[in-house]
Amino acid sequence: MSVLKSLDIDLPQREKKTLFRFLALYTFFTIVVLALTVSLYYNLQKELAQRQMTIELNEYSNDFISTLQHLKSQKAGSSSYPHDPKFRSSLYGVDYKLIYSTLSNPKKLLTEVSYTNNKIIRYIINPEDYYLHTQYIVIEIVDDESWLKKTVRNLVLYSFLFFTTMIIIGYFLLKTFLKPMRDAIHLLDTFIKDTTHELNTPVSTIMTNIEMINKDNIKDKYLLKIINRIEIGTKTVSNIYDDLSFLILKNKIISNNQNINLKKLIAQRVEYFSILANVKKIQIKTKLDPNATLNIDEKKISKLIDNLLSNAIKYNKINGSIVITLDKNELTIKDTGKGIEQQNIDLMFERYARFDHVVGGFGIGLNIVKMICDEYNLDIKITSQVNKFTEVSITF
Numbered sequence: 001m002s003v004l005k006s007l008d009i010d011l012p013q014r015e016k017k018t019l020f021r022f023l024a025l026y027t028f029f030t031i032v033v034l035a036l037t038v039s040l041y042y043n044l045q046k047e048l049a050q051r052q053m054t055i056e057l058n059e060y061s062n063d064f065i066s067t068l069q070h071l072k073s074q075k076a077g078s079s080s081y082p083h084d085p086k087f088r089s090s091l092y093g094v095d096y097k098l099i100y101s102t103l104s105n106p107k108k109l110l111t112e113v114s115y116t117n118n119k120i121i122r123y124i125i126n127p128e129d130y131y132l133h134t135q136y137i138v139i140e141i142v143d144d145e146s147w148l149k150k151t152v153r154n155l156v157l158y159s160f161l162f163f164t165t166m167i168i169i170g171y172f173l174l175k176t177f178l179k180p181m182r183d184a185i186h187l188l189d190t191f192i193k194d195t196t197h198e199l200n201t202p203v204s205t206i207m208t209n210i211e212m213i214n215k216d217n218i219k220d221k222y223l224l225k226i227i228n229r230i231e232i233g234t235k236t237v238s239n240i241y242d243d244l245s246f247l248i249l250k251n252k253i254i255s256n257n258q259n260i261n262l263k264k265l266i267a268q269r270v271e272y273f274s275i276l277a278n279v280k281k282i283q284i285k286t287k288l289d290p291n292a293t294l295n296i297d298e299k300k301i302s303k304l305i306d307n308l309l310s311n312a313i314k315y316n317k318i319n320g321s322i323v324i325t326l327d328k329n330e331l332t333i334k335d336t337g338k339g340i341e342q343q344n345i346d347l348m349f350e351r352y353a354r355f356d357h358v359v360g361g362f363g364i365g366l367n368i369v370k371m372i373c374d375e376y377n378l379d380i381k382i383t384s385q386v387n388k389f390t391e392v393s394i395t396f
Contacts, residue, residue: 022177023170030166037162038155049147060087061125061139068134092136099132103140110136196244203241206234232276239310243364246303247351255297255375262326263288265298269305270324273313281319288326294396296376304372307365308333308392315390334391340384348382 067082082089083102090101096110107113125137210231218224270284277284294301312322312335320336340348349370373380373394384390 045151088140090138091134094135259293262292273309283321286324300372331394339386
């Protein structure tokens with residue numbers, strides 16, 4: 001999410017998932033390449049260090065044998081046994097028994113000597129009879145691991161530089177990848193803003209004139225039917241206009257929170273949508289707690305209820321029903337509509353998400369509902385069965 005914020009772009013959930021998959025895949029391959037490079041570099045440095053120690057052993061062993069030859073020719077006590085802080089040595093006789101050693105814990109028999117060790121390389125030679133009747137010499141070089149310290153230091157430095165470079169490259173790749181999507185979203189937002197601005201005056205004019213008509217004085221049933229249809233269409237357009245206005249002004253709306261009697265408000269909204277419900281012969285049943293209140297902005301809770309009622313009517317069947325239940329902590333709206341497939345429920349709150357292209361709409365109603373719920377920490381849950389029902393519950 002922080003990556004997208006740094007790119008200054010707000011995307012629907014599905015697009016965000018796609019981008020996160022791209023980032024995860026890019027990061028995974030970057031780590032794989034880095035791990036392979038680290039492994040190859042480490043093994044190469046280790047092999048070079050072992051070869052270098054082998055060369056040093058060869059050189060030292062030649063000098064060591066020469067020293068032993070010299071010691072044999074000298075009188076006893078005239079020369080000392082060769083010592084070197086970097087090397088340890090052991091002398092063994094013809095019976096493989098230890099004659100002399102500079103090791104702290106030497107093996108008593110040559111047959112006990114181990115030829116593999118992570119920190120010590122042993123070099124065994126089979127000289128002629130030298131000093132102290134020596135037949136076998138074991139020379140060990142002590143690995144101070146200086147190569148390892150240098151290798152680790154280089155790996156940390158180069159890995160950091162490599163990873164930083166790859167992140168920078170990935171950032172610019174992601175910006176390039178997002179540009180067409182960002183341009184499309186910007187174009188869509190601009191279109192919605194311009195459309196909403198143009199709709200303001202005609203929608204307000206139509207709504208005002210419809211409300212001024214006294215239907216009780218109209219005797220012509222055909223004319224009354226036409227007026228009702230105009231009112232239905234006007235309320236539908238008005239609701240869409242309100243949704244679009246809310247999206248555009250969401251960051252500019254100052255909330256005026258107050259204790260709202262939910263029963264009274266719901267009854268008003270049901271009355272407002274009753275003419276839309278009557279067209280599809282949908283029966284709206286209510287069970288409302290008169291004491292249920294919520295501290296919230298009245299316009300926002302009205303918009304939340306309107307969108308839920310509008311969807312319950314829009315996606316309901318002919319002669320269906322809507323049951324609205326309200327208690328002190330929960331509002332539930334259940335319809336007898338076509339339902340929602342389970343794999344689509346988690347996507348219902350995404351902006352522009354539509355799963356039924358037969359029924360109209362922009363796919364923004366539930367997105368607005370979710371925005372309002374998030375603002376006031378309201379829990380919203382959708383349960384549904386295809387061709388049976390859809391139930392939306394809001395807990396406060």
